[in-house]
Amino acid sequence: xxxxxxxxxxxxxxxxxxxxxxxxxxxxxxxxxxxxxxxxxxxxxxxxxxxxxxxxxxxxxxxxxxxxxxxxxxxxxxxxxxxxxxxxxxxxxxxxxxxxxxxxxxxxxxxxxxxxxxxxxxxxxxxxxxxxxxxxxxxxxxxxxxxxxxxxxxxxxxxxxxxxxxxxxxxxxxxxxxxxxxxxxxxxxxxxxxxxxxxxxxxxxxxxxxxxxxxxxxxxxxxxxxxxxxxxxxxxxxxxxxxxxxxxxxxxxxxxxxxxxxxxxxxxxxxxxxxxxxxxxxxxxxxxxxxxxxxxxxxxxxxxxxxxxxxxxxxxxxxxxxxxxxxxxxxxxxxxxxxxxxxxxxxxxxxxxxxxxxxxxxxxxxxxxxxxxxxxxxxxxxxxxxxxxxxxxxxxxxxxxxxxxxxxxxxxxxxxxxxxxxxxxxxxxxxxxxxxxxxxxxxxxxxxxxxxxxxxxxxxxxxxxxxxxxxxxxxxxxxxxxxxxxxxxxxxxxxxxxxxxxxxxxxxxxxxxxxxxxxxxxxxxxxxxxxxxxxxxxxxxxxxxxxxxxxxxxxxxxxxxxxxx
Amino acid sequence: xxxxxxxxxxxxxxxxxxxxxxxxxxxxxxxxxxxxxxxxxxxxxxxxxxxxxxxxxxxxxxxxxxxxxxxxxxxxxxxxxxxxxxxxxxxxxxxxxxxxxxxxxxxxxxxxxxxxxxxxxxxxxxxxxxxxxxxxxxxxxxxxxxxxxxxxxxxxxxxxxxxxxxxxxxxxxxxxxxxxxxxxxxxxxxxxxxxxxxxxxxxxxxxxxxxxxxxxxxxxxxxxxxxxxxxxxxxxxxxxxxxxxxxxxxxxxxxxxxxxxxxxxxxxxxxxxxxxxxxxxxxxxxxxxxxxxxxxxxxxxxxxxxxxxxxxxxxxxxxxxxxxxxxxxxxxx
Numbered sequence: 001x002x003x004x005x006x007x008x009x010x011x012x013x014x015x016x017x018x019x020x021x022x023x024x025x026x027x028x029x030x031x032x033x034x035x036x037x038x039x040x041x042x043x044x045x046x047x048x049x050x051x052x053x054x055x056x057x058x059x060x061x062x063x064x065x066x067x068x069x070x071x072x073x074x075x076x077x078x079x080x081x082x083x084x085x086x087x088x089x090x091x092x093x094x095x096x097x098x099x100x101x102x103x104x105x106x107x108x109x110x111x112x113x114x115x116x117x118x119x120x121x122x123x124x125x126x127x128x129x130x131x132x133x134x135x136x137x138x139x140x141x142x143x144x145x146x147x148x149x150x151x152x153x154x155x156x157x158x159x160x161x162x163x164x165x166x167x168x169x170x171x172x173x174x175x176x177x178x179x180x181x182x183x184x185x186x187x188x189x190x191x192x193x194x195x196x197x198x199x200x201x202x203x204x205x206x207x208x209x210x211x212x213x214x215x216x217x218x219x220x221x222x223x224x225x226x227x228x229x230x231x232x233x234x235x236x237x238x239x240x241x242x243x244x245x246x247x248x249x250x251x252x253x254x255x256x257x258x259x260x261x262x263x264x265x266x267x268x269x270x271x272x273x274x275x276x277x278x279x280x281x282x283x284x285x286x287x288x289x290x291x292x293x294x295x296x297x298x299x300x301x302x303x304x305x306x307x308x309x310x311x312x313x314x315x316x317x318x319x320x321x322x323x324x325x326x327x328x329x330x331x332x333x334x335x336x337x338x339x340x341x342x343x344x345x346x347x348x349x350x351x352x353x354x355x356x357x358x359x360x361x362x363x364x365x366x367x368x369x370x371x372x373x374x375x376x377x378x379x380x381x382x383x384x385x386x387x388x389x390x391x392x393x394x395x396x397x398x399x400x401x402x403x404x405x406x407x408x409x410x411x412x413x414x415x416x417x418x419x420x421x422x423x424x425x426x427x428x429x430x431x432x433x434x435x436x437x438x439x440x441x442x443x444x445x446x447x448x449x450x451x452x453x454x455x456x457x458x459x460x461x462x463x464x465x466x467x468x469x470x471x472x473x474x475x476x477x478x479x480x481x482x483x484x485x486x487x488x489x490x491x492x493x494x495x496x497x498x499x500x501x502x503x504x505x506x507x508x509x510x511x512x513x514x515x516x517x518x519x520x521x522x523x524x525x526x527x528x529x530x531x532x533x534x535x536x537x538x539x540x541x542x543x544x545x546x547x548x549x550x551x552x553x554x555x556x557x558x559x560x561x562x563x564x565x
Numbered sequence: 566x567x568x569x570x571x572x573x574x575x576x577x578x579x580x581x582x583x584x585x586x587x588x589x590x591x592x593x594x595x596x597x598x599x600x601x602x603x604x605x606x607x608x609x610x611x612x613x614x615x616x617x618x619x620x621x622x623x624x625x626x627x628x629x630x631x632x633x634x635x636x637x638x639x640x641x642x643x644x645x646x647x648x649x650x651x652x653x654x655x656x657x658x659x660x661x662x663x664x665x666x667x668x669x670x671x672x673x674x675x676x677x678x679x680x681x682x683x684x685x686x687x688x689x690x691x692x693x694x695x696x697x698x699x700x701x702x703x704x705x706x707x708x709x710x711x712x713x714x715x716x717x718x719x720x721x722x723x724x725x726x727x728x729x730x731x732x733x734x735x736x737x738x739x740x741x742x743x744x745x746x747x748x749x750x751x752x753x754x755x756x757x758x759x760x761x762x763x764x765x766x767x768x769x770x771x772x773x774x775x776x777x778x779x780x781x782x783x784x785x786x787x788x789x790x791x792x793x794x795x796x797x798x799x800x801x802x803x804x805x806x807x808x809x810x811x812x813x814x815x816x817x818x819x820x821x822x823x824x825x826x827x828x829x830x831x832x833x834x835x836x837x838x839x840x841x842x843x844x845x846x847x848x849x850x851x852x853x854x855x856x857x858x859x860x861x862x863x864x865x866x867x868x869x870x871x872x873x874x875x876x877x878x879x880x881x882x883x884x885x886x887x888x889x890x891x892x893x894x895x896x897x898x
Binding site: 032033034035036037052053054055056069071073074075077205206207393447 | 672686720721723792793796799849850851852853872873874875876885887888889892
């Protein structure tokens, strides 16, 4: 237990001790004072000395899709012995995992999940196992929850398994399941070679999305997905497996999914804590997690990232976690990302780090992504991983990306990076009736390309003496070749070069980014991804014939008049 | 009277292309009433622009349904024109209140976008509240910008943020702001029946109902409003659902709300099972100052209390209960 920080107001002799005990290290506790200000915070158990007064104690725990809370009032008054404040009942969480004593768990999910985890629906290789379990949280649907789920290798877009065809719908009538009335579930259990796979969800209202699933030698990776409802047509409900809310566990294949294992609730609460970026979990919670990681290495990965949330992470403890996880997991991109963090802190050579496999946790990816900004070999340009930046779903715990967009990028042939003669091509073919706006707005830039353009714009501001002007998030969203061109004219950047190569300033700016480590670090994207973006931009710009448009306007601009439309 | 304060208030209930709602127009109306109230926002009626579904012809065709974006932006355009004719300053404070369906456009985790009546799947026409408020802050047409939005914020990966098409104006000067959203990113806002007017229950957004109840409490800074709302959110949540409003920034003491009202207090009804001879009801605040001591008749008494924690007790016996205000409007001993 870690005592909460004692508020300064309590330093007088009258201070009375308040103890709040959630009975669970993963529950956060807050104390609200009579001025309605939050004055103390701890995880699991809180002890704080306070001036006499009436206080509110809030208990809060993460759960599926949000949080659960409970509140208690407590009077601290001389002569009255305050009780140990506890939540009304154990704060009950909901989880995609059918764990006993959670709000959404049913026997007709739990028992079949355990049985299926030990079956094999398909043998695609050997050495590791994968269980995918999907269930509705809403009652009454009868369609297969595995619909639209496919498993892919990193190399091929063709699925290695269509889970709907391979897995099974669970109908455990002996456990009381009522078809068409209760929450339907389905599962697929596979044996396959250890490695990194892509789990794809198609037919969501937003298109197709993917997350990485890593299987390790001698372990079963268990992916539990809730289904999320949406209105497919007015008045008609659809549903799709929600990768954002996935819970991923690991177990020895001989154990399979053991819904009675008390460690499961701990893992779920740790996952929620990480998803909500709660570094407040006390040392006791982290100690429990680290002690249990041998039975489920996901706890070790969560604990490591929770430790990293602290402003000054406990490097000694992290080293222990990483060292212990290595023999358990072998080669695993999330573990490798933690080792990369370790090597960076120690100032070690980062050359041995190369990521072809995709980390499951977004936090792992962030470590890799920023380190790869100036180390092109870390995320090779040929890798699937280099296509993901810009297409990650935001604010999710798992690295999830827009599969359609990444597939489009991957399908494009390598454009070849021109190293010389960055002049404008095709400038004389612009149709007379095409307006500048129409032509330039055709460019539909990818997020990485927009980011590159934002940096080019800033650099051009600097070069033209218009100052170090940081491009805001809002501005970045409207960056386009057209806007750059407008700025180009407004600020007289064209005067920096000859009129014949009017737009070479922007083109040169784009090309030079790859040799500017300072900019690459600021962008925080893998250099290989930036290279792909640069190549695409250099192709787009001549196609948009910006140069000609500007050339046409140059006589008018000679008087430094802003471009009028 | 806040003579140079303005308000743009939008309530959209009718969505031919989506599920219709019941509460947004009621929400917009009660907010409009508060904003004009001498004990509320004190905004002159002529400075309040209201845009409701019922102002337009009803249709079953989504593309024909109003208000469109242009209907709403027309109100803002008037305010911008006014400012442009007045050296760039329109007034002291702008209130923006939007209620209806909403989303979070692609990669805009902080945004809440109000869907227009002509929104339909594949074409979610919207007004991004934060982006509009941020623009107005940068352009400094007002000294203060207050934004409230009661709508869902489902993450909608296929809809890009639709910025207003105003020219970029960046003026120096710190524009104070206070933003309140009825839901967190990728969370639902909900509506239910509330009795904001005694004896007249009607459907309102949870957030609006909560907001109006707090604003009616009395004069307070935006920072106080935030504290009150975060401490009383549980009371307004629809059972079995989560309701965590987003209110920012945390410390906004420069914006004073309900300026013409007395200091903030809320009515609390204390129920007790009759007092025996010699017994009294006492209420002490969180710092043990006595705020009420009497021997009321009957089985309950309603008193107005300032926001803090309290203990009600029957003296000299030991019946007692601790409670917080705002948080509980009825407590039983």
